[in-house]
Amino acid sequence: MIDLKYKHRALLEVKNFTFSFSNNPHQKVVDLIDFSLYPNEFIGIIGESGSGKSVTAKAILQLNSPNGKAFEGSKIIYGNQNLLTLSEESIRKIRGREISIVFQDPMTYLNPTAPIGKQIEESIRLHFPHTTSSESYLKTLEYLRLVELDDQKRIYKKYPHELSGGMRQRVMIAIALAPNPRIFIADEITTALDVTIQHEILLLLKKLQKTLAMSVIFITHDLSIVSNFADRIIVMYKGKIVETGNSEDVCKKPLHPYTQALIDSTPTMEMDKNSYLATIEILRDTPPSGCPFYNRCTFAQHRCKILPPLKKMGSNNEVLCHFPLIEKKEVTLC
Amino acid sequence: MLKKPLLKVENLTVSHKQNGSIFLAVSEVCFEIFEGETLALIGESGCGKSSIAKSILGIFSQYTGSIYYKGVKIAKNRQKAPPFVKQEIQMIFQDPYSSLSPRMTIEEIIKEPLLIYKIGDKTSQNQRVNELLEAIGLNDGYKRRFPHELSGGERQRVSIARALASNPKLLVCDEPTHALDMPIQASIINLLKDLQAKYHLSLLFISHNLILVKNLSDRCLVMVNGKIVEQGCSTSIYKRPLHPFTKKLLSSTLVFSKKLPVFTEPAEEVVKKGPLGIDSAAIYSYIQGVLKNRFVFYKKKEIETKNPHICPYLEKCPSKEFSCANKNVLEKQISKTHKVSCLLVD
Numbered sequence: 001m002i003d004l005k006y007k008h009r010a011l012l013e014v015k016n017f018t019f020s021f022s023n024n025p026h027q028k029v030v031d032l033i034d035f036s037l038y039p040n041e042f043i044g045i046i047g048e049s050g051s052g053k054s055v056t057a058k059a060i061l062q063l064n065s066p067n068g069k070a071f072e073g074s075k076i077i078y079g080n081q082n083l084l085t086l087s088e089e090s091i092r093k094i095r096g097r098e099i100s101i102v103f104q105d106p107m108t109y110l111n112p113t114a115p116i117g118k119q120i121e122e123s124i125r126l127h128f129p130h131t132t133s134s135e136s137y138l139k140t141l142e143y144l145r146l147v148e149l150d151d152q153k154r155i156y157k158k159y160p161h162e163l164s165g166g167m168r169q170r171v172m173i174a175i176a177l178a179p180n181p182r183i184f185i186a187d188e189i190t191t192a193l194d195v196t197i198q199h200e201i202l203l204l205l206k207k208l209q210k211t212l213a214m215s216v217i218f219i220t221h222d223l224s225i226v227s228n229f230a231d232r233i234i235v236m237y238k239g240k241i242v243e244t245g246n247s248e249d250v251c252k253k254p255l256h257p258y259t260q261a262l263i264d265s266t267p268t269m270e271m272d273k274n275s276y277l278a279t280i281e282i283l284r285d286t287p288p289s290g291c292p293f294y295n296r297c298t299f300a301q302h303r304c305k306i307l308p309p310l311k312k313m314g315s316n317n318e319v320l321c322h323f324p325l326i327e328k329k330e331v332t333l334c
Numbered sequence: 335m336l337k338k339p340l341l342k343v344e345n346l347t348v349s350h351k352q353n354g355s356i357f358l359a360v361s362e363v364c365f366e367i368f369e370g371e372t373l374a375l376i377g378e379s380g381c382g383k384s385s386i387a388k389s390i391l392g393i394f395s396q397y398t399g400s401i402y403y404k405g406v407k408i409a410k411n412r413q414k415a416p417p418f419v420k421q422e423i424q425m426i427f428q429d430p431y432s433s434l435s436p437r438m439t440i441e442e443i444i445k446e447p448l449l450i451y452k453i454g455d456k457t458s459q460n461q462r463v464n465e466l467l468e469a470i471g472l473n474d475g476y477k478r479r480f481p482h483e484l485s486g487g488e489r490q491r492v493s494i495a496r497a498l499a500s501n502p503k504l505l506v507c508d509e510p511t512h513a514l515d516m517p518i519q520a521s522i523i524n525l526l527k528d529l530q531a532k533y534h535l536s537l538l539f540i541s542h543n544l545i546l547v548k549n550l551s552d553r554c555l556v557m558v559n560g561k562i563v564e565q566g567c568s569t570s571i572y573k574r575p576l577h578p579f580t581k582k583l584l585s586s587t588l589v590f591s592k593k594l595p596v597f598t599e600p601a602e603e604v605v606k607k608g609p610l611g612i613d614s615a616a617i618y619s620y621i622q623g624v625l626k627n628r629f630v631f632y633k634k635k636e637i638e639t640k641n642p643h644i645c646p647y648l649e650k651c652p653s654k655e656f657s658c659a660n661k662n663v664l665e666k667q668i669s670k671t672h673k674v675s676c677l678l679v680d
Contacts, residue, residue, distance in 0.1 A: 164380075221515045262516060266520075273568075
């Protein structure tokens with residue numbers, strides 16, 4: 001099934017993307033990233049805070065603060081257009097309409113002075129100026145039903161402060177979905193929510209992805225979410241992609257030492273009070289250029305002071321490491 | 335062996351005034367914390383976990399009921415409490431970004447409790463700061479830094495050091511790893527375990543992350559709408575959850591496993607016709623509607639004022655029955671360590 005998917009042309013292509021902020025132009029927040037998003041695909045980008053995952057997502061829609069700048073040669077291609085060089089006028093036709101984004105904190109992104117329904121209607125009317133008011137009202141109710149909010153006519157009149165966090169996040173999703181986008185970017189949308197609500201929102205998102213046939217980029221720092229819901233995982237560390245692959249491959253047999261360390265530090269049901277979680281400690285100094293994980297890697301060797309190339313492993317997996325973990329196990333067996 | 339409880343909470347009720355009406359955040363909660371144990375408090379947001387923590391620390395004084403620390407009743411007004419109480423109960427807050435003063439250096443932040451409680455002279459205070467910095471795994475260079483120069487994990491370590499400075503016996507942790515990444519969360523949890531063994535601390539750990547709690551706690555309390563619905567030792571709760579809410583929490587916790595669950599779309603409901611050719615699904619939905627109306631009739635606040643002993647999980651419970659709405663819930667002892675308050679559990 002997945003092989004069939006790769007015969008499609010990519011929907012969104014990120015090529016050689018490098019980004020830095022003007023207060024520290026030599027520090028590359030994102031460093032030479034390459035990945036593509038295919039139609040009907042759910043990809044998860046995972047990494048710790050400061051690894052550049054949000055910057056990448058925001059750069060797709062030119063939402064980064066103006067003191068940030070993409071380097072020459074970086075491209076984000078969506079339908080023959082480079083999104084990085086589009087004018088403000090033309091990116092507004094894509095932002096929300098073709099590619100929409102939802103952020104972590106649902107309260108700060110909703111307008112506290114307008115009812116929920118009006119805010120969803122605004123999103124519809126902005127992108128389809130010819131809809132009549134009765135049409136957009138019915139459409140709004142339809143989208144409220146789609147995000148599984150009961151009693152839509154009552155919710156329509158409510159203000160954001162009257163709703164709970166999970167309901168607000170559902171409204172945010174409805175606003176983002178109303179113009180019928182092809183790509184949906186979720187930037188840590190469940191971080192501020194409870195376990196039960198998080199589970200509900202994720203199930204909803206997966207269902208909507210299937211019914212509306214859209215692609216989802218899901219950004220998180222929680223491996224358990226991505227391993228349960230994503231088709232493909234991209235692991236980022238210090239602005240570089242260190243591993244990509246099908247989520248099953250990445251979780252079952254991680255190739256990069258950082259992915260392995262992430263998996264070890266995630267608590268599991270089998271542990272109890274006496275077991276310790278693995279942590280990622282700083283072991284040595286960072287070399288000026290070289291593997292981004294060099295200073296914390298337990299397997300690092302002399303060769304790791306030179307930046308490794310992105311190796312292709314298997315059909316869909318790539319890893320940025322001189323000594324991917326699979327090879328090492330074979331060596332120890334001999 | 336009978337252990338003496340370090341902290342005892344009896345009939346704690348916390349109420350907030352909201353738009354003229356009174357909202358019960360916590361109602362008639364009783365529990366104990368013994369020396370050297372970790373007690374976890376689990377529940378959804380808004381169920382009153384933090385209200386309990388704040389009343390134990392005396393940040394809230396709008397509560398009824400009594401809290402005993404080492405057998406001494408803690409006065410509602412923190413100023414009147416015996417000084418050792420203030421010193422020996424400390425708290426770690428959820429957000430490491432807003433809980434440290436931006437104008438103080440790390441050294442000043444850690445030293446502040448020592449100055450407030452007048453512990454030791456200048457040289458011993460400096461020694462204590464060095465000792466604490468070593469215990470939390472930060473080197474001497476951090477002393478002169480300001481909080482904004484540190485990462486989230488480092489800040490949370492500093493707030494742990496500040497809490498430990500006055501030699502506390504009980505540490506209240508209000509979701510200390512909520513805002514942190516996975517590896518950093520793991521290191522903070524390991525640090526808490528180490529420090530607990532080193533300083534013989536008791537922990538009250540508030541969280542809604544069940545897997546994390548399993549890694550840390552001896553006993554668990556599960557809360558719904560301000561009431562404790564299930565309590566007991568962690569192993570038995572995780573092995574055999576009895577209350578419907580605990581079951582739901584456990585089933586919706588995403589577990590990282592190498593065996594990946596494949597997403598399955600919920601099967602469409604099959605219309606079953608009974609022997610008389612009656613659509614049973616229609617009858618079911620009719621009954622559901624009647625049930626729903628019934629519960630709308632008893633609005634939450636009305637229930638609270640009419641009968642405070644009614645099941646707190648009544649509105650959302652997936653396995654409720656007609657009789658649940660009219661009966662009082664009593665705590666049932668399942669085993670020596672496991673208690674549950676649900677009418678449907680025998």
